[in-house]
Amino acid sequence: MPFKKADPNIVQFARKVLLDVSGDDAGCLDGQSKICNWLQNQLKDQVEARLCELYLMNWLAVDDEATTKKLLSEVYSEIGLRNLVPALKDKYPFLRCVHSSPLKNIGLRVAKAIAAHRKSKSGARAGQRVGWIKYKSWAKEWCSVEYDEPGKGWDVSEFGWLKLTFGTDRDGKRLSLRVRMVRPPKHIAQARTCRIIREGKDRYYAVFTFKKQKKARRPFARAVYIDPNQKNFGYALDAEGKAFEIQNLQRLREMECTLDALKAKRDKCARKSLWVDVVHQDGTTSTHWRPSRKWTSLNQALVRLELKVREQRKHFQFSLANQLFRHYDVVGIGDYVPENADHGKGRKYNRAVRNRSMHGSFKDTLQWMATRSGKRAVVLDETGTTRTCHVCNHVVEGGIHPSIREWDCPDCGTHHLRDENASQNGLRRLLESLGADAGSPQMHCLGPVQIIGRCDWRFHPQGWQGIPQGCANVNLMRLPEYRQRCVGTSVPPGGDTRAPGSTLRRFA
Ligand SMILES: [Zn+2]
Incomplete structure (x- = not known):
């Protein structure tokens, strides 16, 4: 059919x-x-x-x-x-x-x-x-x-x-x-x-x-905006004032280096491979390329690893989208695409940036998950969100260099965390765009939101973990001084009542 x-x-x-x-x-x-x-x-x-x-x-x-x-x-x-x-x-x-x-x-x-x-x-x-x-x-x-x-x-x-x-x-x-x-x-x-x-x-x-x-569309009560960036996957801020940094897939970088090394090794072997003539039963001959044994084994390893990388990327994207829609009804994301340009750190770096970032495909995943769950994903134009002060709307001429992570507004003097300021602007755009839509009366707050907590989201095959910001090692969470530090400062997203840092529920 x-x-x-x-x-x-x-x-x-x-x-x-x-x-x-x-x-x-x-x-x-x-x-x-x-x-x-x-x-x-x-x-x-x-x-x-x-x-x-x-x-x-x-x-x-x-x-x-x-x-x-x-x-x-x-x-x-x-x-x-x-x-x-x-x-x-x-x-x-x-x-x-x-x-x-x-x-x-x-x-x-x-x-x-x-x-x-x-x-x-x-x-x-x-x-x-x-x-x-x-x-x-x-x-x-x-x-x-x-x-x-x-x-x-x-x-x-x-x-x-x-x-x-x-x-x-x-x-x-x-x-x-x-x-x-x-x-x-x-x-x-x-x-x-x-x-x-x-x-x-x-x-x-x-x-x-x-x-x-399809599930019926619900009123859009809870909203979050993700400011995608290169250093991390993105910086998210929700309408209640919870900020969290979404960390990139950790082992991807190593695996991609291994992939490059394997590819180089394999291609070296291509020279030792042979062109073989085969004489068929009816007397005709045909020539085909026969790779050396080493080439074949390296190629097999390469295919296996490529498959693994692909699966991990997919898993990362789907579980992130799942996790976001578990807590929020509307997810807005900036339309950031890593530029196809020179980042000033060499040819390899440029290529790695283009290959590694998943923002393009993540938008599709997000859209699809939204359709499935009766929720909504919005892709917003993010021009100028980083360079605009969210308090007084002062625009910094010429933009802010990516290496500057914190800055003070020259006009009103507010101290900004670079990504958080961008998220504030993005969230405002998201709420404005929803406000223009009839049928979402919940969106009354359009001003900058008060930040009530910050944490990091880290991908783990068993589910996403909310960990206090700056805590490099998840295992450190077991130490009491770290646990102390995160009380009050890191609020697990979406009003999760469990202790911050605890593994969030395994996604369905
Ligand atoms: Zn300002």
């Missing part, structure tokens, strides 16, 4: 579940994926042959409307392309080993790729060029096996187990596989579609999609 235009009150979301796959079962899944991959390449050939035919007919001025129409529909329409699959099944019987649902989806995937290419060529989507469909190499990328209809070819009715149905073998016997899922979500029975993917060499996952009714 192709996706209908989404109902605005329904949100779709996906859950990735690890599969506990043994060696034999992995072979089965690989086989299915390989066949899907082969079909995709075959369809590319089929489509190109038809285009060739069309071109020739045009060139020879053959006027056969019916044939032209048929060929065009087989190339350019989803249904036409999908209908090529049954004919191929007759010609290549091994395709029958795969359930018809994934095969059909390969057809749809190719059709979508062609449509995207046409659309970008016609200029409908400016800026993004989508190339013509390419051959896929299974060795490089595992082709996902997609079941897109509820209960067709897959079954999760037995909790904790996924039953996949494949095609039939040579004798017409239906093949199937039953695999255990690692920690499936409780509502697994409501899954709509199922897609099998592989990450790295041996981790198989099932991605299920779910549909959920």
Whole structure:
């Protein structure tokens, strides 16, 4: 069932579940994926042959409307392309080993790729060029096996187990596989579609999609503004006057250095790799690049680490968004993007800044979480928030250098913490923009808020921790003098009544 235009009150979301796959079962899944991959390449050939035919007919001025129409529909329409699959099944019987649902989806995937290419060529989507469909190499990328209809070819009715149905073998016997899922979500029975993917060499996952009714919008009572910056992830200030600095992912930097080192090592080995000629059975030869053994092993390590970094970034963003929306109804964030410019600390540093910051993708995560939970995320223009004094609105000419963390307003003499002042301005903008919106009567306070407490938020895989500011080590929190220090000064965000510094509840 192709996706209908989404109902605005329904949100779709996906859950990735690890599969506990043994060696034999992995072979089965690989086989299915390989066949899907082969079909995709075959369809590319089929489509190109038809285009060739069309071109020739045009060139020879053959006027056969019916044939032209048929060929065009087989190339350019989803249904036409999908209908090529049954004919191929007759010609290549091994395709029958795969359930018809994934095969059909390969057809749809190719059709979508062609449509995207046409659309970008016609200029409908400016800026993004989508190339013509390419051959896929299974060795490089595992082709996902997609079941897109509820209960067709897959079954999760037995909790904790996924039953996949494949095609039939040579004798017409239906093949199937039953695999255990690692920690499936409780509502697994409501899954709509199922897609099998592989990450790295041996981790198989099932991605299920779910549909959920959107929650009704609540009045926006509690608001927070995040001033994104480079030193930390951001500095947040809420309307009650609690300020907290959101710290960046701690180990990311080290891991990225390791990534660079691994990449350099691997690329050195590329020189020792070989071009190999292979003589096939029919006497033809082909040449392909064969990496050295060292290259292969380094590459594997690299892929694993890249995956880990990606997962950690995702985890960081989702848990932060979760945590924010647990405490607040509206989250405003400045539209800061690290400039694609020279930061004066060398080429490597410039690149690292561009790569490492997650602010761009975090905005999308925040928007998505807001939609899901009936809350609201606002992206605000943050020009001038740092250089403007929030008390008297004096604007410092030429801005304030990033190295200056605290300053005094030359006009009214107020002492400012750089990031906090920016957050004050941002929060005011956020409240003003909400005030302009009808239906949020709670927003009466538009002036600068009185700071009643400061703390740091630190990411921890088990949940976010609120720790007193300047406390470098979480373990120090166990010492009484530190605990003493944070009483009264660091208020856990959102009126959490537990002792400051205690681990906040694990996110759902
Ligand atoms: Zn001032």
